[in-house]
Amino acid sequence: ILRSEDLISFYQNPRVLGLAEVMNFPAVSHTDEDMLQKIYDANRLGKSIDGHAAGLSEQQLDVYLSAGIKTDHECTTAEEAKERLRKGMYLMIREGTVAKDLINLIPVINEKNSRRCLFVTDDRHLDDIVSEGSIDHNVRLSIETGVPPITAIQMATINAAECFGLKEHGAIAPGYKADFLLLDDLDSVILHSVFKDGKLMVQNNRLLNYPADEKQVITDGLKHSVQFHEITGDDFAIPFKNEFANIIEITPNSLITKHSIEPVTLNHDGLFQFSEHVDHLKLAVIERHHMTKQVGLGIVKGLGLKSGAIATTVAHDSHNLIIAGTNDQDMLLAAKEIKKMQGGLTVIQNGEILASLPLPIAGLMSECNYMDVVHSLKHIDEALLKLGANRHFNPFLTLAFLALPVIPEIKLTVQGLFSVSEFRHIPIEASKSVDLN
Template sequence: MKRPKRLRPPSARERAALIRVARREAPADVWLSGGVVLNVFTGEWLRAEVAFLGRRIAYVGPEAPRVGPETRLVDVRDRVLVPGYIEPHAHPFQLYHPWTLADYVLGRGTTMLIADNMMLFQLLPLPAWERLMAAFSAHPVKFLWWARTTPQAHDGRLSARYAPEHLAALAVHPFVVQAGELTDFVPLAAGDEAALARLSPFIEAEKRIESHAPGASYETLLRLALAGATADHEAIDGEELLRRLRLGYFAPLRHSSIRPDLPELVRAALEVPAAWSRLMLTTDGATPPALTDGFLDRLIALALEAGAPPAWAYRWATLNVAEYYRLDDAVGAIAPGRLADVNVLASPSEPTPLLTWVEGRPASELRLPEPAWERLVPEARRQKVRPAPLRPDDFLPPGAPGAPQPIVHLHSDVITVLAERPLPVRGDRIDPAALGGTLHLAALVDRDGRWVTAAVMSGLGEGSLAVASTFTASDDVLVLASSPERALEAYRAVVERPGIVWRIGVGAAEEAGFLPLPLFGRLSDLAMPELIERTEAFVRAMRKAGFPHRDPLYMLLFLSSTHLPRVRLTERGLLSVKDGRILSPVRRLSGPAAGGTA
C-alpha cells in the first residue's frame, strides 16, 4: 500500500542517523527530559528520556541522550507524555472545512485526521479533489481520507461522480486508506454483485472498508463482513457493540452531537477486555457547537469518567487506530523510529495537552495559512444556487379533500417517521390555514431552480419559523417555514447569499441571523471559535422556539439524505425510503426567477 511521503518509512540514511543518536554518538535535536511516558504496547507508565532527531523519535529509555549546542532541552518532570491522538472517522465538512478543523483540533492534541471525502468529492472533478488532498497534506495535522463508493442521497445528478474509473483511481491513491462509509449497505448484504464490485478496487489495494449499518442484526453484519467490511461505528449500546466485535470488526466508539453514546459503550466494553484492542474513539462529524469542550481529548476524558483504564483510553485514540489502518510503524506510539507526535499532559486524567509536538516540532510553531481556494478550485466561491421561479403557493404540498396527507414527523435530530391525516385544502394544495402550532412547511428547492418538493412537517417545535439553508446533503436549498410567504422570504435571502438564514420566534419575540457559507455554499471560512459562536446562536434560537432535539444543524443536512429512515425530501418528491414510494410528487418549475443572481 503506497503511502504519502510524510508517512513512508525512513531511508537507510535516516535509520543510520537515528541509530547514531540512540548510541549517543550524535546529539539529539530535542530532548524531553524526565517525563512519564505511556507505553501503549504494554500499558505501562514509565519514566523515560525521549530524544528526537528531525521528524522522528530516536530514543525512549532510561539514559540521557547526547546533547549539542543546538539540542533543544525541554524539562517535562511532573509531566506525562502520550502519543498524538488520531481521529479514525472524521467528517471535516460540518460547516467548518478540513483546514479550520485541523487548526482547532491540533491545539487539543489531535495530530492525524482520517476523513470523509464525500462533500467535496461530489462537488468537484476528480483532478480538483486530488489537488485539494495534496493541499490539505501541508497542514501539520496529517490528513488521510476514505473514499465513498455511493452517494448518500438517491440523486441521479451525483451518479457520475462515482463512476468505476473514479473509484479505481481513488483506491490506489496514497492519501486514501479506506472505502466507506457504506451508507447504502442493503445491496451489499444482499450479495448484489454490482455493489460488491464497487469495493473490489479497494480490497485489491489492501485498503480498509468501513460500513454504516445502524441497528443491523448479527446476520446482516455477518454478510457485510463477507462483503469486505472491516469496521463499523454505528453501535449505540452494548449489544450492538458485541455483535460487531464477535464478528471481528474494529469498532469505533462514537460520541457525536447527535449520538453521545460513549459512556454507555465504554461501560459495555469493560465487560469484554479481550476485545479492547479492537476499539477506537470517534467524534463522527460533530457540528461546531459540540466541539466547544474539545475533540478527542474530550472523548478520552469521557472514557476515563466511564471507568476505562487510563492506558486503554489513550490507546483507543492512538495505537489502535494506527494498527487498524496499518500505520503503526509510523504513528500511534512513543517508540523508536515513529514520527515524533507527542502530547505533554499535566496528568493521565487530563487529556487536553499543555503542549503538542508534531514531527519533532512544537505545534505552536507550525501554524500555516490555509490553502488559496480560488487558485486550487476556482469554482469554490462561485454562486451555486440559481434562483427558482417560485411563488408562495409553490411551498404548499398538493392535497385532496378528505384524503390522508403525508406529514414528515421529526422523531429525532435525523430520523423521520411518516404520519398521515386529512388536512384542509384550498384548490389542489394544502390550505395555509392548516399550518401553525406544531405544523410547518418543509421544502427542498433544486439548486438549479428547476423543481421543488414540498411537505408538511411536524416535530420542529411550535414557534414561528423562516429558515433556509444551502447546507444540505443533496446540495439543494432546504426551506422550513410557518407560512408560504415566510418560506419565499427565506428562500430569496439564501439565494442572494448562500448559507443558513433564520428568523425564529415565539410570540412577539423573534431572533434573526445569518451564517454565510461562501465556500461551495456549504462551508464557512470562519475560524472554529467564531464559527462555534455563530452556530450556537442558531441552535439557541431553534430551542427557544421549541425544537426538541439536540442538533438542528444535522437536521438541515439530513432531511434530503436517503440513507436514513423513513421519509426524505428528494428530487423525485417526498420519498418513503424503505419501499421507494413517492408519497407526494415533485413540482416542476418554469417562468421568471424568484429573485437572486445566478
C-alpha cells in the same frame, strides 16, 4: 453519482486511506456490478473499506461483512454494538453534535473487547469543537462513565491507527511518527502540549507554530454552486384529499427518525398548514446543483419551531437546499437568502433575516477565520431561540440529516419522501389504516 472509474485515481493520493462509508446496502446485497468494482478496487490496492450499517438486520450484516466491510459507526444500541463485536467488526463509538451514542454504547466495552473499539464524531459543529473538543471530548466522557483512562486513550490512538492501517502512527517508539501529546493528568485529559512530527505545536492552550498559509485557488464552480429555479409559493404547496400524512418524526440527538402517520391541519383549499399544537412543520428539499427544478416536500415533527423558517445547504449527502418552516413566505425568503449567499445557514422570522452564516465554497465551507464562524453560529443559536426551536439538540445538523436516505426510518429527497426500510419513495398522503409494523 461517483462510479468506480471516478474513484480509482484518488487511491494514488497518500492521504486517501480507502473507500468511505459504503451506504448502499441494496447494491451490495444485489451484487451491483459497479458497487462490487468499488469494493474490489479498494481491496486490491490494500485500502480500508469503511462501513455504514444503519438499520441492518443480523443476516444483512453478514452480507456486508462478506463483502469485506469491517467497520460501522451507526450503532445506537448496546445490542447492535455487541452484535458487531461478535462478528469481528471494529466498533466506532460516535459522539457528535447530533448523534450522541456514546452513553448507550460504552457499557459494552470491557478489557477483552476494547481493542476492537474506537471513537468517531461523524459530524460535529465548529462551536462544539471549540467549547468541548473533538475526540478528546469522547475520551473524557468515557472516563466519566467509568472506562479506565488508559483504555479510553487506547481507543482514541492505537486502535484507530490499527483499524485504518496507519502503520507509522499509534505509538511513541522508534520508527513511528512523533505525533503525541502531554496531559496534566489522565482523568481530566487536559492537553498541556501537542507535538506534530516531533515539533512542539501547542503549549498551555496556545498555538506556537502554524503552517505557513498556502494560497488556495477556489474556482468559480466551487464558489457559484447554488443554482436553482425561481421559487414561488406553489413550489411549497402540499394538497391533501384526506387528512392523514406520512410524517418524519425526529428522535432528539439521533440520526434515526420515526415514520408516523398522523392527521394534519388543512386550510380551506385542502393544503397543509403549520400546526404549533402538534409541532407539524413543512419541509422542502430543493435541488441546487443542476437546475432540475426538483422540489421534494414533506412534513416534519419535532423541530419545535413556533414561527419562521430555517434553511441550509449542508444536507447530507447530496447537499441540496433543505428548508423547514411554519409559513411559505419565510421559507421563500430563506431560499432567496441562501441563493444570495451561495450557500450556508439562515434563520428567518416574519419576513426578517435574523441571522445567517455564508458558506460560499461549494455551499459547505466558509472563507472566514474559524472564530468568525463560531461568532456567527452563536448569533444563529440566539436566533433559533426566538423561533422557539427545540433546545435539546442542534436544529441545523438535525435538519441536515433529514435528507440522508440511508438512515432509518424515513427521510426526504428532491424526489419526495423516502422509506428506508422499503427502500422506495412514498407519497406524503397516507391512509389511516396503514400499519407501520
